[in-house]
Amino acid sequence: MLxxxxxxxxxxxxxEPYMKEYQIDTGGKDLMVLDVLSLAKEQDSTIAYRRSxxxxxxxSDGMNINGKNGLACITPVSEATGGxxxxxxxxxxxxxxxxxxxVDMTMFYNQYEKIKPYLVNNTPVxxxxxxxxxxxxxxxxxxxxxxxxxxxxxxxxxxxxxxxKFIGPAGLLQAYRFIxxxxxxxxxxxxxxxxxxxxxxxxxxxxxxxxxxxxxLNPTKAxxxxxxxxxxxxx
Amino acid sequence: xVTSVTSLGKNGLYDWVIQRATAVILGVYFVAxxxxxxxNPELTYSQWHGYMTSTYMRVFTLIALLAMAAHAWxxxxxxxxxxxxxxxxxxAGTPLxxxxxxxxxxxxxxxxxxxxxxxxxx
Amino acid sequence: xxxxxTLTFDAVIxxxxxxxxxxxxxxxxxGQNTALISKVFPTRSHTVSAQGGITCAIASADxxxxxxxxxxxxxxxSDYIGDQDAIEYMCSVGxxxxxxxxxxxxxxxxxxxxxxxxxxxxxxxxxxxxxxxxARTCAAADRTGHALLHTLYQQNVRCNTNFxxxxxAVDLVTNQDNAVTGVIAISMETGESVxxxxxxxxFATGGSGRIYASxxxxxxxxxxxxxxxxxxxxxxxxxxxxxxxxxxxxxxxxLVTEGCRGEGGYLVNKDGERFMERYAPNAxxxxxxxxxxxxMMQEILDxxxxxxxxxxxxxKLDHLGEEVLHKRLPGxxxxxxxxxxxxxxxxxxxxVPTCHYMMGGIPTNVHGQALTxxxxxxxxxxxxxxxxxxxxxxxxxxxxRLGGNSLLDLVVFGRAxxxxxxxxxxxxxxxxxxxxxxxxxxxxxxxxxxxxxDGEDVSKLRKALQxxxxxxxxxxxxxxxxxxxxxxxxxxxxxxxxxxxEDKSAAFNTARIEALELDxxxxxxxxxxxxxxxxxxxxxxxxxYDFPDRDDENWLAHSIxxxxxxxxxxxxxxxxxxxxxxxxPKVRTY
Numbered sequence: 001m002l003x004x005x006x007x008x009x010x011x012x013x014x015x016e017p018y019m020k021e022y023q024i025d026t027g028g029k030d031l032m033v034l035d036v037l038s039l040a041k042e043q044d045s046t047i048a049y050r051r052s053x054x055x056x057x058x059x060s061d062g063m064n065i066n067g068k069n070g071l072a073c074i075t076p077v078s079e080a081t082g083g084x085x086x087x088x089x090x091x092x093x094x095x096x097x098x099x100x101x102x103v104d105m106t107m108f109y110n111q112y113e114k115i116k117p118y119l120v121n122n123t124p125v126x127x128x129x130x131x132x133x134x135x136x137x138x139x140x141x142x143x144x145x146x147x148x149x150x151x152x153x154x155x156x157x158x159x160x161x162x163x164x165k166f167i168g169p170a171g172l173l174q175a176y177r178f179i180x181x182x183x184x185x186x187x188x189x190x191x192x193x194x195x196x197x198x199x200x201x202x203x204x205x206x207x208x209x210x211x212x213x214x215x216x217l218n219p220t221k222a223x224x225x226x227x228x229x230x231x232x233x234x235x
Numbered sequence: 236x237v238t239s240v241t242s243l244g245k246n247g248l249y250d251w252v253i254q255r256a257t258a259v260i261l262g263v264y265f266v267a268x269x270x271x272x273x274x275n276p277e278l279t280y281s282q283w284h285g286y287m288t289s290t291y292m293r294v295f296t297l298i299a300l301l302a303m304a305a306h307a308w309x310x311x312x313x314x315x316x317x318x319x320x321x322x323x324x325x326x327a328g329t330p331l332x333x334x335x336x337x338x339x340x341x342x343x344x345x346x347x348x349x350x351x352x353x354x355x356x357x
Numbered sequence: 358x359x360x361x362x363t364l365t366f367d368a369v370i371x372x373x374x375x376x377x378x379x380x381x382x383x384x385x386x387x388g389q390n391t392a393l394i395s396k397v398f399p400t401r402s403h404t405v406s407a408q409g410g411i412t413c414a415i416a417s418a419d420x421x422x423x424x425x426x427x428x429x430x431x432x433x434x435s436d437y438i439g440d441q442d443a444i445e446y447m448c449s450v451g452x453x454x455x456x457x458x459x460x461x462x463x464x465x466x467x468x469x470x471x472x473x474x475x476x477x478x479x480x481x482x483x484x485x486x487x488x489x490x491x492a493r494t495c496a497a498a499d500r501t502g503h504a505l506l507h508t509l510y511q512q513n514v515r516c517n518t519n520f521x522x523x524x525x526a527v528d529l530v531t532n533q534d535n536a537v538t539g540v541i542a543i544s545m546e547t548g549e550s551v552x553x554x555x556x557x558x559x560f561a562t563g564g565s566g567r568i569y570a571s572x573x574x575x576x577x578x579x580x581x582x583x584x585x586x587x588x589x590x591x592x593x594x595x596x597x598x599x600x601x602x603x604x605x606x607x608x609x610x611x612l613v614t615e616g617c618r619g620e621g622g623y624l625v626n627k628d629g630e631r632f633m634e635r636y637a638p639n640a641x642x643x644x645x646x647x648x649x650x651x652x653m654m655q656e657i658l659d660x661x662x663x664x665x666x667x668x669x670x671x672x673k674l675d676h677l678g679e680e681v682l683h684k685r686l687p688g689x690x691x692x693x694x695x696x697x698x699x700x701x702x703x704x705x706x707x708x709v710p711t712c713h714y715m716m717g718g719i720p721t722n723v724h725g726q727a728l729t730x731x732x733x734x735x736x737x738x739x740x741x742x743x744x745x746x747x748x749x750x751x752x753x754x755x756x757x758r759l760g761g762n763s764l765l766d767l768v769v770f771g772r773a774x775x776x777x778x779x780x781x782x783x784x785x786x787x788x789x790x791x792x793x794x795x796x797x798x799x800x801x802x803x804x805x806x807x808x809x810x811d812g813e814d815v816s817k818l819r820k821a822l823q824x825x826x827x828x829x830x831x832x833x834x835x836x837x838x839x840x841x842x843x844x845x846x847x848x849x850x851x852x853x854x855x856x857x858x859e860d861k862s863a864a865f866n867t868a869r870i871e872a873l874e875l876d877x878x879x880x881x882x883x884x885x886x887x888x889x890x891x892x893x894x895x896x897x898x899x900x901x902y903d904f905p906d907r908d909d910e911n912w913l914a915h916s917i918x919x920x921x922x923x924x925x926x927x928x929x930x931x932x933x934x935x936x937x938x939x940x941x942p943k944v945r946t947y
Contacts, residue, residue, distance in 0.1 A: 012862040042816045045868040046860040050397070053575040055611045055692060057503055058401040074695050098546055099865040105398075118511040119462025128415070129459035131471030137464065144464045144497075144504060148400055161317040165237045183462065194247070197313075198237040201247035230248045 003086035034072040049101040059149030064090040069151035069212040092154035107163040108150045115175040120186040136182040143177035152209035158202040165198035169209035169219030176222035254309045257302035264299040300350045304343045311339045362551045366392045369555035371526045373399030376746025376767035377561030378509040383775025385516035394521045399510050403575040407502025409616035410494035412761030413451040418475035418492040424448040429485045435755020436897035437942040440931035443751040446723045447769045454768045463508040477619040478760040479643040494761040499688045528799040529589045530791050536740035538791040541799045548863025556786045557778045564747040565881040569712035570823040573612035582748035584877025587920040594750040594915045596717035597889035601832050603649040605711025607669035609696040615760040618642040622674040626661040637947040644947035647757040647898045650710035654832045671705035718750035725774025745770045756897020812857035815872045836903040839890040846883045884918045891925035
């Protein structure tokens with residue numbers, strides 16, 4: 001039997017959130033946290049959480065698992081609990097809770113949209129694809145794989161304090177994805193859009209984002225690259 | 236682009252560069268001071284006075300003083316915009332932040348003026 | 358009900374996967390008042406899980422490649438019940454659609470020449486099957502679906518598409534003329550129901566793999582579009598045709614791309630034998646998916662499966678070397694370590710055929726217009742309803758889809774429907790009206806759940822349904838088992854009509870959504886069962902012990918399942934492409 005403690009809050013019925021305990025029969029197997037949640041939901045259909053692909057590529061089930069943000073579907077219980085003690089599930093920190101483990105991600109998406117997350121190329125469109133050297137394409141590795149799960153941004157104190165002003169690690173990683181793309185012609189504009197005291201420079205380099213990214217990406221490094229490019233352009 | 240009227244450079248890169256450049260200046264300054272103290276274990280007042288009133292040290296101390304003012308301003312401004320906000324404190328956030336920034340500005344200016352006065356008054 | 362809000366648009370798209378977003382982009386770019394309803398944030402749609410690539414004759418790997426060769430492969434792959442006019446359209450327009458994706462920013466992998474990287478996939482040939490294996494699948498490492506979906510979302514952000522994210526479409530609204538006037542959807546965050554009224558309602562709701570217990574499909578793939586169409590009385594086509602992907606990770610059901618075999622991986626049985634050489638001497642591991650899946654099952658049934666239970670085979674990749682694996686198949690390496698506990702650089706991955714794709718769906722023409730059959734048996738356009746992507750059956754996949762053709766399908770036909778609707782709106786289509794009682798009918802299901810006082814548990818019934826489908830309608834099918842399956846589903850229908858929604862709260866009530874989804878799973882499952890039992894032959898993915906041969910005399914046809922009578926009819930396959938000669942049915946070997 002696995003003891004599981006789940007953050008519960010239903011705005012229709014609860015005045016404040018509370019932790020609820022569940023006993024889950026895992027059949028002796030080391031399940032993924034998402035599997036445990038679905039077993040808990042069979043006991044109590046009122047538990048709300050997001051999920052879709054259950055293989056770590058859609059980014060739906062980001063949550064705080066025993067104190068660390070991660071994707072429920074690719075986090076084994078043994079990894080979360082260290083093989084002993086109970087499993088504690090809370091919503092991603094720093095974002096408003098809609099219900100139980102479901103958070104309102106509007107602020108997160110707003111910051112993503114702010115960096116103009118789309119390729120801009122004002123040169124005439126060729127009849128085939130735009131050519132790109134494999135070496136130039138390699139620059140996008142470690143950037144384009146982001147799944148927008150918000151594990152990073154919601155583990156970042158700078159984002160907690162200024163979610164309307166600081167783009168956050170996820171958005172900045174994507175900003176650099178387009179800055180680094182040799183096919184994009186808006187690099188200067190993209191850089192100057194980030195050159196204020198908040199959007200980029202609230203990053204203090206504490207690397208919480210790197211620590212939690214379920215895809216193993218490194219937003220701090222991308223932020224460093226943007227800063228260096230700004231430095232080159234501005235000095 | 237987020238606009239900020241009370242930040243030092245009103246520009247992220249500028250503030251970032253200032254903070255790092257001033258940090259380097261302050262670092263070198265304190266190495267110089269501590270180096271002098273270590274090199275002169277039996278330090279007398281007249282030795283200390285002579286060292287601090289040399290033109291080179293007067294200029295260096297003035298630069299360090301200005302660097303400290305800029306460094307402190309960027310840092311405290313950042314602290315105020317992290318913690319003294321409407322998000323953290325509700326409606327009181329903005330007046331509190333402005334008041335805090337005003338006090339910081341005043342104290343910084345006072346220290347700079349006073350420091351210059353001491354530096355050239357001794 | 359009386360106070361339900363109405364939101365009016367030119368077009369409403371249901372589903373935010375690749376097909377829905379491609380259609381939405383077309384309409385948003387042309388300034389049409391378009392809404393896209395999605396039950397998840399769009400980048401969480403199942404297109405994101407597509408790995409290997411998008412098959413298309415862009416002539417990068419082979420400068421002489423020809424879309425006609427791709428068309429030949431697709432027709433052959435479909436076991437000759439793919440519509441040749443639609444396949445011709447897809448293969449010939451494909452390059453344009455893929456280049457557009459690249460121009461939008463899709464980060465394709467590249468060749469040394471800077472062109473899009475293409476890898477070999479199953480069922481691909483040069484020169485109409487005469488020139489050996491082709492490499493025609495355009496890839497962004499093994500994350501092509503992710504790259505494609507995010508690119509389309511990004512372009513929709515750029516064009517200010519109206520997104521209704523985390524809204525769940527409940528039912529179509531139809532009027533007395535059987536025209537579709539819109540859809541009722543519920544906001545998951547607030548629980549509010551709204552009538553989305555539109556001149557064009559586009560279904561891009563994806564597949565329904567969750568009717569099976571073991572599937573590569575996401576948990577959200579519950580056949581909502583097919584369910585809604587069937588409840589509205591509209592037919593579905595070739596719904597018995599379910600693709601079992603050869604390489605799902607044993608036990609977990611997670612997909613391992615065919616691109617692994619394209620890059621040089623191969624399957625082995627417990628004796629370490631590369632058994633596909635016996636079943637498909639030429640194409641070997643890159644035969645059609647139906648052929649490979651059946652061969653694997655045969656190995657397992659003959660006692661040559663791997664593992665203590667002998668219930669899977671191995672996919673061997675280690676001979677490709679660490680560098681190739683990490684460059685070309687990085688996502689697979691991650692998935693194998695997470696879900697199979699094996700590192701493909703060192704050990705083979707345990708795999709087993711797993712439900713993957715619904716070839717059937719809502720019959721449409723190449724413009725995405727949904728079709729039904731008139732009293733005379735001829736095709737009749739359903740006014741106001743369109744379908745694109747996996748939910749639609751154009752039909753380009755026939756009885757078996759080729760790898761990499763689903764991404765092409767959704768981009769080409771999402772685009773085509775967008776273009777057609779854009780034109781139709783410019784020429785002026787009227788907004789059809791529905792009466793209060795029409796709306797009431799579409800609101801029935803929600804009403805019943807809201808008023809349910811007792812009844813059965815949703816998750817238990819869902820499990821029973823999935824188990825029944827898995828046992829009776831798998832890779833190999835038998836008449837008696839299928840008849841038993843149809844009976845089981847009849848009983849399940851009674852029980853599912855009596856599910857109980859215990860929690861009636863409004864905010865993000867996922868129990869309500871799961872109850873609504875179960876109705877759709879049942880509709881798809883029952884249609885599948887009746888159609889599978891009715892098609893008395895073996896063709897493509899539909900393989901029967903009691904009718905082991907293809908029967909072109911009686912079944913070179915689409916099956917059409919009519920939900921109002923629960924009877925199976927037929928519809929002619931199109932053999933009239935416009936630019937090439939008809940590909941005549943031949944014996945299908947690889």
